[in-house]
Amino acid sequence: MTDQASDSFIYLDYAATAPLCEEAALAMEPFQVPGPMNLAVNANANALYRLGRGAFDLMENARRRVARALGARRPDEIIFTSGATEADDAALFGLVRGAAQQRRLAGQGDRPLHVITSAIEHDAVLAPCKRLEAEGVSVTYLRPNRDGFVEVRTLEAALTEDTVLVSVQAANSEVGSIQPIRELAAVAHEAGALFHTDAVQALGKMPLDLQQLDVDAASFSAHKIGGPKGVGALYLRARTPFEAFLLGGGQESGRRSGTQNVAGIEGFAAALEAAQAAQEEESGRLRVLRDALYAEIMPLDGVQATVDVEAGSEDYLPNIVHLLADELESETMVLRFDQLGLCVAGGSACSSHSLEPSHVLKAMGITGDEAYNALRVSMGRYTTRADIEAFLDALKKVLNW
Structure with a gap:
């Protein structure tokens, strides 16, 4: 040098x-063939004709693989997104608005909404929190200790009867501190709040099982583990109140509209399996x-x-x-x-x-x-x-x- x-x-x-990574590149190779023959794998996965159904089958197989690798209970708990920023935004807005809708149905629409997050979150979480504050939602930002950890007792002290969502990252992208997500989620649930974690940096670097963590939602990105850019996922536990963030054609069971990036999803699944195995x-x-x-x-x-x-x-x-x-x-x-x-x-x-x-x-x-x-x-x-x-x-x- x-x-x-x-x-x-x-x-x-x-x-x-x-x-x-090699695994992702190999998985996406069939999608790179130019011309109409490429439609055998790269057709619109929402089309009813045979080529579309074939692309849909590829996507749903990848969804099952991603769900299995992450420890989700069901494949339909995985919502494919354009990346972790979208997944974080969708989680914050979708869960808070879903909780607000539940309150309205229960005749508690006049109750204030309270969200808790940490002061060391990625901007993809902090920026939506600022927007929620502008919309009238109260937000508490937990300070970590000097070593970069969010302590359970700090969350316990911040919870109120109006807290509808707690969002704490699984691992910090700057200093690398790993948060006690299972313990934090348990405290949030005991208070009646939902729990979301931005698990982008944790994926592939530490054991990660969504059922063991017992979170309601989690965000992931493909390119952090050697997959392609422009694709990620939001885990959303079944029957969790959620209002769709992106509206349009109703893809992803109505929870995320937009034509799916099947090639990217295939690369994501391959990279995730490789990262988890190693x-x-x-x-x-x-x-x-x-x-x-x-x-x-x-x-x-x-x-x-x-x-x-x-x-x-x-x-x-x-x-x-x-x-x-x-x-x-x-x-x-x-x-x-x-x-x-x-x-x-x-x-x-x-x-x-x-x-x-x-x-x-x-x-x-x-x-x-x-x-x-x-x-x-x-x-x-x-x-x-x-x-x-x-x-x-x-x-x-x-x-x-």
Whole structure:
């Protein structure tokens, strides 16, 4: 590796997106044939003629595979979407409005609505919450502790008789903290509230079974696990009150209108099965790399770990390392690494062009000045020990530019 930009690079930003995996590429290959013969697999899955029915069968088979991999009770609990942002938006608006409709039917339409989320959620959850507030819904934002965890007692203290929905992410995309979702969901349900989790970062990195977690809804994205961009899923437990977010032709049993991306859905199912099959072994391998990276970084002057991740810890995702540098802004570090041929991030990819410090770090009690100096390294399927060694060499150059 040289100090000059070149076509060769080392990719360490898997939390933003993962490279397309072989399994997904192979599953989507039949859909890439140009011309009318492509309609044998890529017809509109809602058409009544034979080609349409064939595409529908492919999609429903993929739905069964996704449901099985996620631990859903029934295939129709999986709603295919354009990605996790849509799934999060649909969950927040659909569940709150569904709960409001239930209250109206019960003669309680004058009761206020209350939603609880955490202050470290992805913007795909926080932005809908802000919109709900503008519509008159009361929203409570739970602050995590300094280590990035939402504590059960914090949720217990925030619940009221008017709470209709609690939404807490399964794992944080910046520092990697894994939340106690099963315990949080149990507390929410005891208070009569629904529970949604944004499980995008958790998928493929940790054991994930929807029945064991006992959540009412969960959001997923294909491209975070090596599937294609533009496809995701919303898990919606059967008989959960829900009002459709996207209206139109009534696809997905009336819960998400729009012609389904059958090719993307096939790629999603293939990537998910591959990620789930390799999850235990791959998480162990990545955890070793994570721990080695933290161990090498700790003695360096001018940089510190954002959170205290003990070696072997399963409280944090196995693939994320988060650092704070002294007086060196995130944007500067990312561009310097880029010149050295490495792709890293300053925070969530969805807000990487924002000049504001990370809302996640600020909510954890990290000052704004410190939050400006954040760096995230995230690893995945194709990350090697050599990549980590290259990052460490580059880090020293970046710190002493």
